[in-house]
Amino acid sequence: MSLSSSGRAVRIHEIAMLGAFALFLATVEYVIPKPVPFMRIGLANLPVMIGLTFLTTREYALLAFLKVFGQGIIHGTLFSYVFLFSLGGSAASVVMMLIAYRLAGRHVTFVGIAVIGAFASNMAQLFLARVFLFGEGAWLIAPPFLITGLITAVVLGLFTQQFVLSSRWLAAKQEGVRRD
Amino acid sequence: MKQIMKRADAVILIAAAVIIGVMSFQIYRNGSDAALVRIDAAGRQWIYPVDQNDQLFIPGPLGHTEVVIEDGHVHIPDSPCTNKICVSTGKIQRTGQWIICLPNDVFVRIEGALPEDGEVDDVAF
Numbered sequence: 001m002s003l004s005s006s007g008r009a010v011r012i013h014e015i016a017m018l019g020a021f022a023l024f025l026a027t028v029e030y031v032i033p034k035p036v037p038f039m040r041i042g043l044a045n046l047p048v049m050i051g052l053t054f055l056t057t058r059e060y061a062l063l064a065f066l067k068v069f070g071q072g073i074i075h076g077t078l079f080s081y082v083f084l085f086s087l088g089g090s091a092a093s094v095v096m097m098l099i100a101y102r103l104a105g106r107h108v109t110f111v112g113i114a115v116i117g118a119f120a121s122n123m124a125q126l127f128l129a130r131v132f133l134f135g136e137g138a139w140l141i142a143p144p145f146l147i148t149g150l151i152t153a154v155v156l157g158l159f160t161q162q163f164v165l166s167s168r169w170l171a172a173k174q175e176g177v178r179r180d
Numbered sequence: 181m182k183q184i185m186k187r188a189d190a191v192i193l194i195a196a197a198v199i200i201g202v203m204s205f206q207i208y209r210n211g212s213d214a215a216l217v218r219i220d221a222a223g224r225q226w227i228y229p230v231d232q233n234d235q236l237f238i239p240g241p242l243g244h245t246e247v248v249i250e251d252g253h254v255h256i257p258d259s260p261c262t263n264k265i266c267v268s269t270g271k272i273q274r275t276g277q278w279i280i281c282l283p284n285d286v287f288v289r290i291e292g293a294l295p296e297d298g299e300v301d302d303v304a305f
Contacts, residue, residue, distance in 0.1 A: 104188060112189035119196050143204035150196055161184050 015059055018047040019066030026067075026074040036144075041152045042118060044071055048094065049110055049117075049160045052101045054173060064094040081132070085125050092124035093117035110164060114157030118149040215275055215292040217254050219247060222285045230254065230273075230290060240284035247288055259284055 025043040032041065044067050051063045068090045072078030077086065097117040100108060122145055130138040164170060215230040221238045228234055231252055237244040243260035253271040259281045266281035275292040 107186060107188040108192065109183060109186050109189050111185050112192040115189075115192050115196050119199075139203075139207045142207060143200065146200045146203070150193075150200065154193065157189075158184060165184075 011055075011059065015051070015055070015063050015066070018051050018063055019070065021047040022063075022067040023070035023074065026071045030074050039145075039148050042121075042149070042156060045093070045114070045117060046156060046160055046163075049097065049113060049157075050164065050170070052097060052113070053164060053170065057098065060094070060098060064090060084132075085128050088128050089121035089125040093121035096120035109157070110160040111154060111157035114153040114160065115150060118153035119146070122146050122149045215252075215290055217247075217249060218289050218291050220287040220289075221245070238286050240281070240286050242284045245281055245284050245286045247286075254279070254288060254290065256281065256286075256288065259286070 022044040025046060029041050029043045034040075048060075048064060048067055051060055055063060068083075068087050069078070071086055072083050075082075075086075077083050094117070097113050097120075100113050100116045104112075126138055126142050126145065129141075130136065217228045217230050219226045219228070219236070219238055221240050224239075226236070226238070228236070228249060230249060232249065233251065234249040236247040236249070238247055240260075245259040245261075245266070246257050248255055248257055253273045255271040256266045256269070256279055259266050261281055261283035263283070266279050266284075266286070269279045272279055272288075272290060275290050278287065278289040280287050
């Protein structure tokens with residue numbers, strides 16, 4: 001798909017907007033009190049999933065990077081080892097969600113995609129924790145970690161699906177793509 | 181097309197739940213398999229598996245401290261000491277937990293293949 005120069009500028013604005021949205025949601029997530037530190041909601045994945053519907057692979061990777069970078073700044077972990085966990089988890093989830101959307105987008109809604117993404121992210125982080133921090137003991141936190149991830153992914157997936165189905169902005173965009 | 185959830189979503193959801201269930205089962209079962217009861221008393225040391233029921237009489241300076249291993253739990257029903265702190269400690273079962281009888285120099289501790297203390301420290305994490 002080739003874009004005209006004005007189309008490209010629009011696209012960059014859209015990526016920037018979704019990236020800013022991820023930054024905002026990372027802030028919202030940061031101020032929500034959590035009973036245990038490893039519990040996460042993953043609100044910032046909402047714009048990333050919305051981006052799946054119209055971005056190319058490279059643009060999608062850029063958006064994912066903006067999300068990870070933004071989260072690092074907001075949570076204050078950008079220059080710590082925690083950032084590597086965030087990066088590893090996000091990379092796994094982004095790749096898996098992209099594959100799932102491209103291969104089975106017709107049969108799967110964002111609920112399934114969010115569950116796949118959350119599972120990939122959590123497994124990647126557990127694997128990193130096992131290798132670099134805790135050894136075999138890391139698996140002890142796996143069940144509660146994965147279960148909370150599953151629940152938040154379903155809720156976020158339902159919300160994303162609702163958004164994608166009812167957004168006039170997205171509908172107008174897809175109209176525009178068809179007209180081109 | 182205008183659907184919130186499709187059949188494939190349910191399949192993914194159930195698959196994820198099943199994977200988590202099987203993993204949890206594996207993790208928590210293996211955790212207790214590896215656990216051992218280590219008893220240090222008056223310079224001697226004994227090691228017993230925590231999942232085999234046993235009744236032990238550990239010799240100490242004051243006499244024999246009775247240690248019972250029962251259904252994965254360990255407790256001291258009686259000891260020849262005066263304050264009985266070891267008896268009132270009750271049952272221990274997880275890696276890193278311990279019972280001590282200072283007057284009779286008996287130290288009972290559950291150890292496992294897991295790293296020291298076996299539990300993840302929420303604060304440090």
